[in-house]
Amino acid sequence: MHEYVDRFPDSLSGVADDLDSEFDRLLVESSTLSFRVAYGVLRHREDAEDVAQEAFIRAHRHFRRLRNREAFRAWLVRVTWRLAIDRQRANRRRADRDDRHARTLPWATTGDMAIANERATHLWRAIDALPEKLRLAIVLSGIEGHDIREIASLLQLPEGTVKSRLFHARQRMKESLRWLMEPRG
Amino acid sequence: MAHGTKGMTDSELDSVMRHAINVELPTNFVDSTRRRIVQEQARSVVGRWLVPSAALVAVAISALVLTPSHRISTIEPVAKVTHSASGTDILLMPTLPTLVTQPDTTAARPDRERRRGVPALRAPTVASEPEDMVMVSPVDAAAYRRLYASVASTRYELVIDETNVAPAEKTVTDIEIMPIAIPPLDPAEEQGVLQ
Numbered sequence: 001m002h003e004y005v006d007r008f009p010d011s012l013s014g015v016a017d018d019l020d021s022e023f024d025r026l027l028v029e030s031s032t033l034s035f036r037v038a039y040g041v042l043r044h045r046e047d048a049e050d051v052a053q054e055a056f057i058r059a060h061r062h063f064r065r066l067r068n069r070e071a072f073r074a075w076l077v078r079v080t081w082r083l084a085i086d087r088q089r090a091n092r093r094r095a096d097r098d099d100r101h102a103r104t105l106p107w108a109t110t111g112d113m114a115i116a117n118e119r120a121t122h123l124w125r126a127i128d129a130l131p132e133k134l135r136l137a138i139v140l141s142g143i144e145g146h147d148i149r150e151i152a153s154l155l156q157l158p159e160g161t162v163k164s165r166l167f168h169a170r171q172r173m174k175e176s177l178r179w180l181m182e183p184r185g
Numbered sequence: 186m187a188h189g190t191k192g193m194t195d196s197e198l199d200s201v202m203r204h205a206i207n208v209e210l211p212t213n214f215v216d217s218t219r220r221r222i223v224q225e226q227a228r229s230v231v232g233r234w235l236v237p238s239a240a241l242v243a244v245a246i247s248a249l250v251l252t253p254s255h256r257i258s259t260i261e262p263v264a265k266v267t268h269s270a271s272g273t274d275i276l277l278m279p280t281l282p283t284l285v286t287q288p289d290t291t292a293a294r295p296d297r298e299r300r301r302g303v304p305a306l307r308a309p310t311v312a313s314e315p316e317d318m319v320m321v322s323p324v325d326a327a328a329y330r331r332l333y334a335s336v337a338s339t340r341y342e343l344v345i346d347e348t349n350v351a352p353a354e355k356t357v358t359d360i361e362i363m364p365i366a367i368p369p370l371d372p373a374e375e376q377g378v379l380q
Binding site: 024027028031032035036039040045048049052053056057060119120123124138139141142143144145170173174177178 | 193195198199201202203205206207208210211214215217218219221222
């Protein structure tokens with residue numbers, strides 16, 4: 001047996017190690033992206049963490065066909081998004097969590113807590129009201145300031161399509177959030 | 186104002202979005218994800234691999250922490266598994282229905298098959314030696330190689346059946362996959378097999 005193994009030293013030995021190190025590199029590199037995509041749907045850190053980890057577990061299972069970096073990140077965004085949407089729909093306590101989340105927003109300070117909470121609530125309502133295609137595009141545009149080219153790569157869409165979706169998403173959101181910029185009496 | 190919408194510009198909207206979405210990754214996210222992946226693997230799947238070439242006829246897996254209480258429950262799509270006496274070495278031998286069911290019919294098979302060039306097959310010879318080695322005679326090798334060419338890119342999947350496995354035994358830390366290949370035949374020898 002060993003005689004035969006020696007004739008094919010590179011056939012399989014070490015493949016698992018190579019895969020693991022390559023996957024680990026992409027895990028480190030793409031964790032924030034996956035987490036924020038999940039957070040963009042769930043607005044709950046623990047849920048977002050759980051969903052993002054589930055997406056990576058699935059990515060690990062299918063890693064042999066996801067070794068290309070761009071393919072991996074695009075796949076990861078899609079799967080994270082779907083898992084987050086599923087989680088959101090399944091979670092019957094979402095309304096309670098939204099209320100709790102609004103009290104702990106990272107950008108709200110003590111002085112303007114009430115206004116910040118109100119802004120956040122309306123912002124997320126505006127995002128949730130978008131059709132899913134527009135919603136994913138606007139969430140990705142908000143993550144780490146992705147530009148159109150990067151979003152097109154993540155969604156595997158033409159840049160023109162992404163540009164159009166972002167335009168329509170922004171129009172709808174600005175309309176929904178117009179009151180935020182108006183003088184408050 | 187962008188696009189004629191009153192109240193908010195694109196940059197203002199983007200700023201609000203960035204504030205809302207760019208939350209910090211939990212500090213232990215990567216380590217925690219690694220642990221979950223390892224746990225997931227240990228819980229169910231011991232290993233996946235591709236049969237890399239037509240020359241590969243068998244794969245031996247040595248799962249170092251695989252205890253006798255684990256057992257391979259499924260191998261897809263088609264394979265035969267033999268456990269060694271130690272319980273830690275597993276011999277995986279891809280099988281095909283034709284290979285299993287068709288004996289050596291070189292002498293008796295109908296002339297019409299011989300005329301159509303249907304290759305004669307012999308059932309594999311599997312030794313019951315301590316190492317559970319697959320022994321392939323040179324006569325069988327050419328037929329093997331033809332058969333395994335059809336499964337050369339097949340993905341096999343091992344799944345651990347956790348029934349009756351204590352939690353402490355569930356960690357599979359290392360798996361060594363060793364290919365067992367048939368040495369190439371010289372053309373005259375191969376021709377003799379197919380006649």
